[in-house]
Amino acid sequence: xxxxxxxxxxxxxxxxxxxxxxxxxxxxxxxxxxxxxxxxxxxxxxxxxxxxxxxxxxxxxxxxxxxxxxxxxxxxxxxxxxxxxxxxxxxxxxxxxxxxxxxxxxxxxxxxxxxxxxxxxxxxxxxxxxxxxxxxxxxxxxxxxxxxxxxxxxxxxxxxxxxxxxxxxxxxxxxxxxxxxxxxxxxxxxxxxxxxxxxxxxxxxxxxxxxxxxxxxxxxxxxxxxxxxxxxxxxxxxxxxxxxxxxxx
Amino acid sequence: xxxxxxxxxxxxxxxxxxxxxxxxxxxxxxxxxxxxxxxxxxxxxxxxxxxxxxxxxxxxxxxxxxxxxxxxxxxxxxxxxxxxxxxxxxxxxxxxxxxxxxxx
Numbered sequence: 001x002x003x004x005x006x007x008x009x010x011x012x013x014x015x016x017x018x019x020x021x022x023x024x025x026x027x028x029x030x031x032x033x034x035x036x037x038x039x040x041x042x043x044x045x046x047x048x049x050x051x052x053x054x055x056x057x058x059x060x061x062x063x064x065x066x067x068x069x070x071x072x073x074x075x076x077x078x079x080x081x082x083x084x085x086x087x088x089x090x091x092x093x094x095x096x097x098x099x100x101x102x103x104x105x106x107x108x109x110x111x112x113x114x115x116x117x118x119x120x121x122x123x124x125x126x127x128x129x130x131x132x133x134x135x136x137x138x139x140x141x142x143x144x145x146x147x148x149x150x151x152x153x154x155x156x157x158x159x160x161x162x163x164x165x166x167x168x169x170x171x172x173x174x175x176x177x178x179x180x181x182x183x184x185x186x187x188x189x190x191x192x193x194x195x196x197x198x199x200x201x202x203x204x205x206x207x208x209x210x211x212x213x214x215x216x217x218x219x220x221x222x223x224x225x226x227x228x229x230x231x232x233x234x235x236x237x238x239x240x241x242x243x244x245x246x247x248x249x
Numbered sequence: 250x251x252x253x254x255x256x257x258x259x260x261x262x263x264x265x266x267x268x269x270x271x272x273x274x275x276x277x278x279x280x281x282x283x284x285x286x287x288x289x290x291x292x293x294x295x296x297x298x299x300x301x302x303x304x305x306x307x308x309x310x311x312x313x314x315x316x317x318x319x320x321x322x323x324x325x326x327x328x329x330x331x332x333x334x335x336x337x338x339x340x341x342x343x344x345x346x347x348x349x350x351x352x353x
Contacts, residue, residue: 095262095267104258108252
């Protein structure tokens with residue numbers, strides 16, 4: 001029996017106001033349940049725009065996206081309940097403690113009372129978060145990243161969008177995050193992940209799409225893409241071959 | 250409703266932990282009111298203390314004229330110099346010499 005995609009992108013285009021360039025140019029793509037899909041591309045390629053549209057934060061100029069069978073154009077509220085977003089920039093209130101931050105985000109997802117406290121306690125234990133001792137402003141970058149990730153997964157979403165979740169953190173924090181992403185992916189959560197770390201993407205993702213100038217220029221399983229390009233020994237070689245070595249804005 | 254309460258709680262916590270924000274929110278307006286009160290008080294006092302000299306010639310010499318005269322005398326703003334009752338035999342205004350002496 002054919003699998004139905006959990007995310008089906010059809011002819012998606014995004015043109016920002018006061019711009020003639022297409023940030024996203026007629027992309028069509030299907031992502032299946034339980035996949036760990038990596039969206040890779042140089043700066044300004046359209047990764048964050050694509051993720052923002054999929055997270056219902058931006059409206060597409062044309063085309064449509066079906067998420068779990070629901071159209072992004074007509075079922076934004078329902079879609080928000082089944083997705084989790086971990087943004088690239090730390091989205092925490094620095095004057096609140098980790099527990100207060102997580103309680104706030106949990107309540108926005110409709111969690112409350114002892115149930116919410118238990119979930120927060122679980123994650124704090126798992127990620128080594130000191131939940132009450134300090135304000136978030138007094139914590140390290142790695143700790144903030146872990147709290148940022150926790151805020152996006154408190155409600156145990158079906159689909160998790162991660163926009164460069166491991167930027168600027170130490171190896172230990174990165175390992176905890178990557179191991180946890182593997183764990184929830186094995187438990188059925190679909191992950192859509194963007195990163196500039198090719199080695200991390202190669203290890204984490206079951207399938208990748210390379211995006212440049214708003215178009216998907218390659219997609220498939222990482223090892224297959226590398227095998228199909230004989231002169232490339234790893235994903236970074238392939239990425240440079242497809243997107244070039246010129247510096248981007 | 251629970252979401253809104255969470256937002257209120259979060260904003261309350263942020264507010265009470267932001268001392269600079271609290272100062273701007275409460276102390277700045279209080280300081281502004283205090284400074285404005287001082288300025289206005291001194292300007293009112295200047296107006297009250299400098300009484301305006303005035304010649305009041307009551308040609309009417311009736312109830313309305315008396316009432317106006319009494320009102321001006323009772324007012325703290327005018328130093329009223331009342332001229333004697335009207336003298337129809339004299340056509341020249343009798344207020345002129347006083348006006349030239351500084352009365353208005």
